Amino acid sequence: MVQISDPHIFAPGQLMEGRVDTAEGLRLAVQVAESLEPDLIVMSGDLVNDGEADQYANLRDLLGAVTRPLLLVAGNHDDRDSVRALASSLETAVEPLTSRHGELEYDIGGGPEKNLRIIVVDTVREGFHSGLLTDERLRALDAQLGSEEPTLIVQHHPPFTSGIDFMDHYGLEGGASELDVLARHPEVVAVLTGHLHRHAVHIRSGLPVVTAPSSAAQVSLDLHGGPTAYTEEPGAILVHRLDGSSLTTHVQPLRGASTWRPAWAL
Protein backbone atom coordinates (compact mmCIF):
# COMPACT_ATOMS: atom_id res chain seq x y z
CA MET A 1 0.00 0.00 0.00
CA VAL A 2 1.31 3.45 -0.93
CA GLN A 3 0.47 6.62 0.99
CA ILE A 4 0.60 9.96 -0.81
CA SER A 5 -0.11 12.94 1.41
CA ASP A 6 -0.80 16.66 1.36
CA PRO A 7 -0.46 17.30 -2.39
CA HIS A 8 -2.11 20.76 -1.99
CA ILE A 9 -3.14 21.08 -5.63
CA PHE A 10 -3.84 24.56 -7.06
CA ALA A 11 -5.55 25.61 -10.29
CA PRO A 12 -3.49 24.78 -13.40
CA GLY A 13 -0.36 26.94 -13.71
CA GLN A 14 -0.48 28.28 -10.12
CA LEU A 15 2.40 27.64 -7.74
CA MET A 16 2.28 27.36 -3.95
CA GLU A 17 3.69 30.64 -2.59
CA GLY A 18 4.87 31.37 -6.12
CA ARG A 19 7.61 28.72 -5.81
CA VAL A 20 6.37 25.12 -5.34
CA ASP A 21 4.89 23.26 -8.30
CA THR A 22 2.53 21.04 -6.32
CA ALA A 23 1.02 19.53 -9.49
CA GLU A 24 4.46 18.32 -10.54
CA GLY A 25 4.91 16.85 -7.04
CA LEU A 26 1.71 14.85 -7.35
CA ARG A 27 2.53 13.81 -10.92
CA LEU A 28 5.83 12.37 -9.65
CA ALA A 29 4.15 10.78 -6.64
CA VAL A 30 1.59 9.02 -8.82
CA GLN A 31 4.30 7.90 -11.24
CA VAL A 32 6.45 6.40 -8.46
CA ALA A 33 3.40 4.89 -6.72
CA GLU A 34 2.15 3.26 -9.92
CA SER A 35 5.60 1.81 -10.65
CA LEU A 36 5.40 -0.03 -7.32
CA GLU A 37 2.11 -1.71 -8.35
CA PRO A 38 0.53 -1.33 -4.89
CA ASP A 39 -2.77 -2.99 -3.97
CA LEU A 40 -4.02 0.41 -2.78
CA ILE A 41 -3.05 4.09 -2.92
CA VAL A 42 -4.18 6.14 0.07
CA MET A 43 -4.17 9.93 -0.15
CA SER A 44 -4.23 11.23 3.41
CA GLY A 45 -5.76 14.68 2.99
CA ASP A 46 -5.10 18.28 1.97
CA LEU A 47 -5.72 17.09 -1.57
CA VAL A 48 -6.12 20.69 -2.76
CA ASN A 49 -4.98 23.95 -1.19
CA ASP A 50 -8.19 25.97 -0.81
CA GLY A 51 -11.13 23.61 -1.36
CA GLU A 52 -11.93 25.31 -4.68
CA ALA A 53 -13.65 23.76 -7.71
CA ASP A 54 -10.89 24.54 -10.23
CA GLN A 55 -8.36 22.97 -7.87
CA TYR A 56 -10.42 19.76 -7.67
CA ALA A 57 -10.76 19.78 -11.47
CA ASN A 58 -6.97 19.95 -11.76
CA LEU A 59 -6.61 17.20 -9.14
CA ARG A 60 -9.04 15.04 -11.07
CA ASP A 61 -6.90 15.40 -14.22
CA LEU A 62 -3.74 14.55 -12.29
CA LEU A 63 -5.37 11.45 -10.79
CA GLY A 64 -6.36 10.25 -14.25
CA ALA A 65 -3.00 8.42 -14.33
CA VAL A 66 -3.95 6.26 -11.33
CA THR A 67 -4.86 2.67 -12.19
CA ARG A 68 -4.80 1.20 -8.65
CA PRO A 69 -7.65 1.39 -6.11
CA LEU A 70 -7.59 4.84 -4.57
CA LEU A 71 -8.72 6.02 -1.14
CA LEU A 72 -9.32 9.79 -0.85
CA VAL A 73 -9.18 11.21 2.68
CA ALA A 74 -10.25 14.78 3.53
CA GLY A 75 -7.88 17.24 5.24
CA ASN A 76 -8.31 20.73 6.66
CA HIS A 77 -7.70 22.35 3.24
CA ASP A 78 -10.39 20.21 1.60
CA ASP A 79 -14.09 20.52 0.95
CA ARG A 80 -15.72 17.23 1.93
CA ASP A 81 -18.49 17.40 -0.67
CA SER A 82 -15.96 18.02 -3.42
CA VAL A 83 -13.80 15.10 -2.26
CA ARG A 84 -16.92 12.92 -2.16
CA ALA A 85 -17.87 14.02 -5.68
CA LEU A 86 -14.32 13.35 -6.87
CA ALA A 87 -14.39 9.86 -5.33
CA SER A 88 -17.58 9.00 -7.16
CA SER A 89 -16.30 10.38 -10.47
CA LEU A 90 -13.02 8.46 -10.50
CA GLU A 91 -13.30 4.87 -11.64
CA THR A 92 -10.53 3.60 -9.37
CA ALA A 93 -11.62 5.48 -6.22
CA VAL A 94 -13.22 3.60 -3.35
CA GLU A 95 -16.75 4.77 -2.47
CA PRO A 96 -16.88 6.48 0.97
CA LEU A 97 -19.40 5.53 3.65
CA THR A 98 -22.67 7.41 3.86
CA SER A 99 -22.48 9.53 6.97
CA ARG A 100 -25.10 11.34 9.01
CA HIS A 101 -22.94 14.36 9.75
CA GLY A 102 -21.21 14.73 6.38
CA GLU A 103 -17.92 13.11 7.43
CA LEU A 104 -15.90 11.44 4.72
CA GLU A 105 -15.06 8.02 6.13
CA TYR A 106 -14.33 4.50 4.95
CA ASP A 107 -14.33 1.03 6.47
CA ILE A 108 -12.90 -1.43 3.99
CA GLY A 109 -11.59 -4.97 4.06
CA GLY A 110 -12.76 -7.40 6.66
CA GLY A 111 -13.58 -9.90 3.93
CA PRO A 112 -13.48 -13.66 4.35
CA GLU A 113 -9.65 -13.68 4.26
CA LYS A 114 -9.61 -11.37 7.30
CA ASN A 115 -6.19 -10.12 6.28
CA LEU A 116 -6.59 -6.35 6.57
CA ARG A 117 -9.18 -3.80 7.53
CA ILE A 118 -8.70 -0.09 6.90
CA ILE A 119 -10.79 2.42 8.82
CA VAL A 120 -10.59 6.07 7.74
CA VAL A 121 -11.50 8.50 10.52
CA ASP A 122 -12.51 12.02 9.45
CA THR A 123 -10.69 14.52 11.72
CA VAL A 124 -11.73 17.66 9.85
CA ARG A 125 -13.31 20.48 11.89
CA GLU A 126 -14.97 22.65 9.29
CA GLY A 127 -13.59 26.19 9.14
CA PHE A 128 -10.47 25.33 11.17
CA HIS A 129 -6.98 24.10 10.36
CA SER A 130 -6.86 22.13 13.60
CA GLY A 131 -8.80 18.86 13.80
CA LEU A 132 -11.42 17.49 16.15
CA LEU A 133 -12.62 14.09 17.28
CA THR A 134 -15.67 14.44 19.48
CA ASP A 135 -16.48 12.09 22.36
CA GLU A 136 -19.42 10.89 20.25
CA ARG A 137 -17.12 9.98 17.34
CA LEU A 138 -14.68 8.26 19.68
CA ARG A 139 -17.45 6.18 21.24
CA ALA A 140 -18.52 5.17 17.74
CA LEU A 141 -14.92 4.28 16.85
CA ASP A 142 -14.68 2.16 19.99
CA ALA A 143 -17.84 0.30 18.91
CA GLN A 144 -16.62 0.03 15.30
CA LEU A 145 -13.44 -1.74 16.43
CA GLY A 146 -13.21 -5.16 17.96
CA SER A 147 -12.97 -7.42 14.92
CA GLU A 148 -10.25 -10.01 14.42
CA GLU A 149 -8.43 -8.80 11.33
CA PRO A 150 -5.35 -6.55 11.54
CA THR A 151 -6.64 -2.98 11.27
CA LEU A 152 -5.01 0.22 10.05
CA ILE A 153 -6.47 3.57 11.06
CA VAL A 154 -5.99 6.32 8.46
CA GLN A 155 -6.75 10.00 9.12
CA HIS A 156 -5.47 13.46 8.26
CA HIS A 157 -4.47 14.95 11.62
CA PRO A 158 -1.92 13.11 13.79
CA PRO A 159 -3.24 12.35 17.30
CA PHE A 160 -0.02 13.41 19.05
CA THR A 161 2.20 16.42 19.75
CA SER A 162 5.16 16.47 17.37
CA GLY A 163 7.37 19.08 19.03
CA ILE A 164 7.14 21.29 15.93
CA ASP A 165 5.19 24.11 17.59
CA PHE A 166 3.80 25.83 14.51
CA MET A 167 2.24 22.52 13.41
CA ASP A 168 1.13 21.43 16.89
CA HIS A 169 -0.78 24.72 17.01
CA TYR A 170 -3.07 23.10 14.40
CA GLY A 171 -3.21 19.74 16.15
CA LEU A 172 -6.04 17.31 16.84
CA GLU A 173 -8.38 17.96 19.77
CA GLY A 174 -9.37 14.56 21.10
CA GLY A 175 -6.16 12.95 19.77
CA ALA A 176 -4.97 11.68 23.17
CA SER A 177 -8.45 10.23 23.87
CA GLU A 178 -8.37 8.55 20.48
CA LEU A 179 -5.09 6.84 21.38
CA ASP A 180 -6.71 5.68 24.65
CA VAL A 181 -9.55 4.12 22.63
CA LEU A 182 -7.21 2.48 20.14
CA ALA A 183 -5.04 1.05 22.94
CA ARG A 184 -8.04 -1.08 23.98
CA HIS A 185 -8.06 -2.80 20.59
CA PRO A 186 -5.08 -5.06 19.97
CA GLU A 187 -6.06 -5.60 16.33
CA VAL A 188 -5.07 -1.99 15.56
CA VAL A 189 -1.62 -2.25 13.97
CA ALA A 190 -0.89 1.44 13.39
CA VAL A 191 -2.35 4.88 12.70
CA LEU A 192 -1.31 6.48 9.40
CA THR A 193 -1.73 10.24 9.02
CA GLY A 194 -0.82 13.27 6.96
CA HIS A 195 -0.95 16.99 7.92
CA LEU A 196 2.56 17.21 9.44
CA HIS A 197 4.26 17.48 6.00
CA ARG A 198 7.10 15.44 7.45
CA HIS A 199 7.74 11.78 8.24
CA ALA A 200 7.62 11.04 11.96
CA VAL A 201 6.89 8.02 14.12
CA HIS A 202 5.20 8.34 17.48
CA ILE A 203 4.75 5.28 19.70
CA ARG A 204 2.54 5.21 22.77
CA SER A 205 1.80 2.01 24.66
CA GLY A 206 3.18 0.03 21.74
CA LEU A 207 0.88 1.58 19.14
CA PRO A 208 2.76 3.37 16.34
CA VAL A 209 1.47 6.50 14.64
CA VAL A 210 3.23 7.18 11.34
CA THR A 211 3.00 10.55 9.60
CA ALA A 212 3.66 10.94 5.89
CA PRO A 213 5.80 13.52 4.12
CA SER A 214 4.04 15.77 1.61
CA SER A 215 4.33 15.31 -2.13
CA ALA A 216 4.46 19.14 -2.27
CA ALA A 217 6.48 20.86 0.49
CA GLN A 218 8.16 19.63 3.69
CA VAL A 219 7.83 21.36 7.06
CA SER A 220 11.09 22.41 8.72
CA LEU A 221 12.21 20.23 11.63
CA ASP A 222 12.24 23.02 14.21
CA LEU A 223 11.89 21.72 17.77
CA HIS A 224 12.63 25.11 19.37
CA GLY A 225 9.45 27.07 18.75
CA GLY A 226 10.46 29.05 15.66
CA PRO A 227 8.03 30.49 13.08
CA THR A 228 6.32 28.52 10.31
CA ALA A 229 8.92 27.41 7.77
CA TYR A 230 9.25 24.90 4.96
CA THR A 231 12.34 23.32 3.41
CA GLU A 232 13.71 22.47 -0.03
CA GLU A 233 13.68 18.75 0.87
CA PRO A 234 12.17 16.68 -1.94
CA GLY A 235 8.62 15.38 -1.74
CA ALA A 236 8.24 11.76 -0.68
CA ILE A 237 5.68 8.99 -0.30
CA LEU A 238 5.35 6.16 2.19
CA VAL A 239 5.28 2.53 1.13
CA HIS A 240 3.57 0.32 3.72
CA ARG A 241 4.06 -3.43 3.64
CA LEU A 242 1.81 -5.50 5.85
CA ASP A 243 2.76 -9.06 6.65
CA GLY A 244 0.11 -10.59 8.86
CA SER A 245 -0.15 -8.07 11.65
CA SER A 246 3.34 -6.64 11.27
CA LEU A 247 3.87 -3.42 9.36
CA THR A 248 7.02 -2.18 7.63
CA THR A 249 7.01 1.40 6.34
CA HIS A 250 9.52 2.69 3.79
CA VAL A 251 10.04 6.36 2.89
CA GLN A 252 10.52 6.92 -0.85
CA PRO A 253 11.70 10.41 -1.87
CA LEU A 254 10.34 11.54 -5.23
CA ARG A 255 13.67 12.85 -6.50
CA GLY A 256 17.15 11.34 -6.51
CA ALA A 257 15.90 7.74 -6.59
CA SER A 258 17.83 6.60 -9.66
CA THR A 259 20.05 3.65 -8.76
CA TRP A 260 23.75 2.79 -9.11
CA ARG A 261 25.59 -0.41 -8.29
CA PRO A 262 28.78 -0.76 -6.27
CA ALA A 263 31.70 -2.56 -7.92
CA TRP A 264 31.75 -5.22 -5.18
CA ALA A 265 28.22 -6.29 -6.03
CA LEU A 266 28.78 -6.72 -9.76
Ligand SMILES: [Fe+2]
Ligand atom coordinates in the same frame (compact mmCIF):
# COMPACT_ATOMS: atom_id res chain seq x y z
FE1 LIG B 1 -1.16 19.89 4.39
Ligand SMILES: [Fe+2]
Ligand atom coordinates in the same frame (compact mmCIF):
# COMPACT_ATOMS: atom_id res chain seq x y z
FE1 LIG C 1 -3.48 19.55 6.98
